Amino acid sequence: MKKRSLFAIVPACLLGLAITACGGNETAVSIEKAETKPAEPKKEPFTLTIFTEGVKPEEFDARFRGRLEKKFPHITFQYQMSGTGATINDLVAQKKIPDIMRIDVPGMKAKYLDLGLAYGLDSLVKTSKYDLKRFEPVFIQEMVNAGRTGELYGLPVPPYFPLVLYYNKTLFDQFGVPYPKDGMSWDDIYELAKKMTRTEGGVVYRGFSASVTAMLRDNPYSLPILDPASDQLADPEKWRTLFQNLKRFYDIPNNTMEKNANEEINAFGKGKVAMMGNQHNIYLTIPPEIDWDIVSYPMLEGAPKLMGQRGPAYWAITQQSEHKEEAFQVISEMLADEVQLADSKNGIPTTLVDPEIKKALGQTHPLYSQKNMKTVHTYPPTAPTPKRKAELTDVLGRTQEAIIFEAFQKLTNNEADLNTALRQADERLKQEIALEKSKGK
Known part of the structure; x- marks a missing residue:
């Protein structure tokens, strides 16, 4: 009753x-006293500015705005996306510094630290008793490492970008070859690539393509490009192993790599490539006519059995914000369990350790709900790539990535042998270090 x-x-x-x-x-x-509640103090209205690169306003509105406006009715949220005349450098020059920024590790030095915007969150975490153990430890540690001061400068916001192996079901059916499976090794995938690379009716079918930069950068060793402790290429022997493993796929007759990184990534979407090593990336577009699925990223013999991944972006607060406590509350709301559960159901990998939120990956998405999304969590994510010692000159992450891709491309195109390609990468890194040092004079 x-x-x-x-x-x-x-x-x-x-x-x-x-x-x-x-x-x-x-x-x-x-009874009257029990009914009487003290009125909450009126909160003064103000505008909070949130700045990002690359994430469109439509995505922010869909994922966060409604919840934030309901929770914080006294705050007007001004969302600003980087663009011509409105980069973070422009805003700093104009003294229009945002309160909250979405930063990532590769761009953190130039676009946050070097601009004097950095604000450590440790004190706010402590006073609000915020639980950092909610997050995958590797994501928290990566941000601490990237700042090179011991401070935590941001909290990890989905998505992050785990490596998986895509495959074209139509091609495997066409040639009567069993699909790839979870838990395969690179040797297994190499044998499949050889079987699937062929010419039929004058059409060349490739067995394998890749997002080469992602695969080299997000490697199972957590191997950095620039050595953390000295001005040189990190651990050339491990780079030798990674180069050799990937190059053999491009040595298969007719499995030639495309002329640049973007074309190599887009080759899978043309329907003539059987497998592709790439990230599970919600921004990756595969044409709807391609009947694809994914399996776990292959394991390399002798390397840790970990899932290579490009870490997430981070919500950060600027030193210049006049609303730091409120900004932290807003960030906390955007990272709430309910928000991350909704994200996960839409195919956006969570930054939390919660197994139920992980299990929900793609459940309500019209495309991902039909795919093998559980494979994303087959292996734990790799540890953070070691960062440079604070006293050493650093080089932008994207510059390092370009250097290592260029070295691999020269090797694949037979423009350099393995030793030469790695030596040239080492020399290019040293040139970039010298350039960075000259900027400080």
Whole structure:
């Protein structure tokens, strides 16, 4: 039976003028006191500016705006996306510095730290008793490492970008070859690539393509490009292993790499490539006519059995913000369990450790709900790539990535042997270090 309100069954006289006849004045007063709540202090309205690169306003509105406006009705949220005349450098020059920024590790030095915007969150985490153990530890540690001061400068916002292996089901069916499976090694995939690379009816079918930069950068060793402790290429022997593993696929006759990184990534979407090593990336577009699925990223013999991944972006607060406490509350709301669960159901990998949120990946998305999304969590994510010592000159992450891709491309195009390609990468890194040092003079 549904319970009725206490006040709904008390005669009106008991709550009106005749309270003394209904049991005494003391009881009535206690009821009135229980009903009286102190009014919450009125919060002064203000505008909070959130700045990002690459994430369109439509995505921000769909994922966050409604929840934020309901939770913080006194705040007007101004969302600003980087563009011509409105880069973060422009805004700093114009003294229009945002309160919250979406930063990533590769661009963090030039676009946050070097501009004097950095604000450590440690004190806000402590005073608000915010639980950092909600997050995958590798994402928290990566941000601490990237700042090179021991401070935590941001909290990880989905998505992150785990490596997986895509495959074209139509081609495997066409040639009568069993699909790839979760848990395969690179040797297994190499044998499949050889079987699937062929010429039929004058059409060349490739067995394998790749997002080469992602595969080299997000490697299972957590191997950096620039050595963390000295001005040189990190651990050339491990780079030798990574180059050799990937190059053999492009040595398969007719499995020639495209002329640049973007064309190599887009080759899979043309329907003539059987497999592709790439990130699970919600921004990756594969034409709807391609019947694809994914399996776990292949494991390399002798390397840790970990899932290579490009870490997430981070919500950060600027030193110049006049609303740091409110900004932290807003960030906390955008990273709430309910928000991340909704994200996960839409195919956006969570930055949390919660197994139920992980399990929900892609469940309500019209495309991902039909795919093998559980494979994303087959292996734990790799540890953060070691960062440069604070006293050493660093080089932008994207510059390092370009250098290592260029070295691999020269090797693949037979423009350099393995030793030469790695030596040239080492020399290019040293040139970039010298250039960075000259900027500080």
